[in-house]
């Protein structure tokens with residue numbers, strides 16, 4: 589039977605393209621590579637310093653039907669003369685490379701700024717000079733804090749969406765003072781967004797900017813002491829997973845009052861696929877990609893993860909499932925936080941017709957099932973080895 593031709597949102601056939609994906613070995617990159625290999629004819633030049641999260645896609649010749657469509661290039665974009673050549677070989681560049689864990693922003697601000705601004709500069713330049721399309725990954729953190737957070741605590745305006753919903757083309761970027769080095773990341777991402785936008789306006793660069801709102805799922809970050817440094821502090825999903833696996837109370841920073849919306853990685857990847865395959869609708873746009881229906885405080889996230897973990901692991905709940913810690917104790921001096929993050933979905937809806945589908949409970953159930961299956965034995969072993977040597 590002849591295979592059905594793949595068409596874009598306007599009914600035009602989609603031509604196979606070559607994608608230069610920088611940061612392909614990370615959390616988002618691994619899911620994007622998986623999707624591109626299993627559901628499209630596109631080729632991927634996968635660039636990263638690491639490839640552990642895409643090893644399953646890179647197995648020897650002929651092991652997979654896509655083995656001739658993905659090529660891994662181990663390189664650091666800070667210093668590698670192959671970068672321009674690889675961008676030239678591709679039709680589209682997707683830049684995911686970044687330091688993007690909040691524990692680094694105030695403790696390694698220089699590395700954070702270099703990674704998110706300076707190291708991204710040649711990528712933008714090569715795309716612009718060689719007339720190549722660029723999809724650049726920014727962050728919801730460019731919005732910083734909400735306007736509402738500056739209103740008096742009892743102001744009724746705090747309940748008005750005009751004071752907290754984050755809109756790509758209207759909302760301001762509100763960061764803390766320079767001593768609050770937490771904002772080094774958001775500020776670097778903001779400046780690279782402005783540079784890309786200016787390259788579009790002045791030199792005709794075809795670009796799309798993605799602002800992810802807390803995408804979560806399997807393969808996010810690492811479990812300290814198992815597949816990452818023992819003293820490392822990953823993002824909240826991995827921090828709480830680590831606590832659950834080790835049967836420790838979850839640490840709620842400053843009482844866990846900050847609010848976040850979480851979107852399932854597989855839903856978010858659908859949005860990126862629409863951007864890749866509908867350039868005429870995606871070029872020149874900045875897109876929020878998140879799930880406004882999955883809003884919780886961090887405390888509620890911790891409580892829900894605890895309940896889901898009890899269900900998927902069969903283990904009992906701790907008597908004290910959470911403890912409060914100060915942000916200074918947890919992250920060090922210079923930490924600050926975004927109070928609330930609700931993405932406005934108007935632009936992505938209008939341009940690409942995308943909507944997220946998965947509820948927070950369902951995405952946590954599949955993610956924590958993965959965490960338990962992947963790490964529970966290794967964590968038990970590490971704990972028993974540590975107690976034997978102490």
Ligand SMILES: NC(=O)c1ccc[n+]([C@@H]2O[C@H](COP(=O)([O-])OP(=O)(O)OC[C@H]3O[C@@H](n4cnc5c(N)ncnc54)[C@H](O)[C@@H]3O)[C@@H](O)[C@H]2O)c1
Nearest residue numbers: 611613614615616664665684685686688725727800802803
């Ligand atoms: N996951 C989210 O919810 C989220 C939210 C907001 C923004 N983002 C943005 O999306 C992008 C990807 O995020 P992620 O969650 O997959 O992070 P990640 O850390 O899992 O992936 C980033 C990848 O980039 C690679 N990398 C970093 N510097 C590099 C360099 N100099 N040369 C080559 N490779 C390099 C890393 O090795 C890593 O594999 C980042 O730009 C991040 O700022 C993600």
Ligand SMILES: O=c1ccn([C@@H]2O[C@H](COP(=O)(O)OP(=O)(O)O[C@H]3OC[C@](O)(CO)[C@H]3O)[C@@H](O)[C@H]2O)c(=O)[nH]1
Nearest residue numbers: 688690727729802822823824827839840841846886925
């Ligand atoms: O053990 C923990 C870890 C974290 N928290 C608090 O949870 C909130 C969310 O933290 P996290 O997911 O680590 O990061 P942010 O949402 O603040 O920032 C990310 O947003 C997008 C991105 O750009 C890339 O992923 C990144 O900057 C926060 O309030 C922590 O304090 C906790 O209580 N306990």
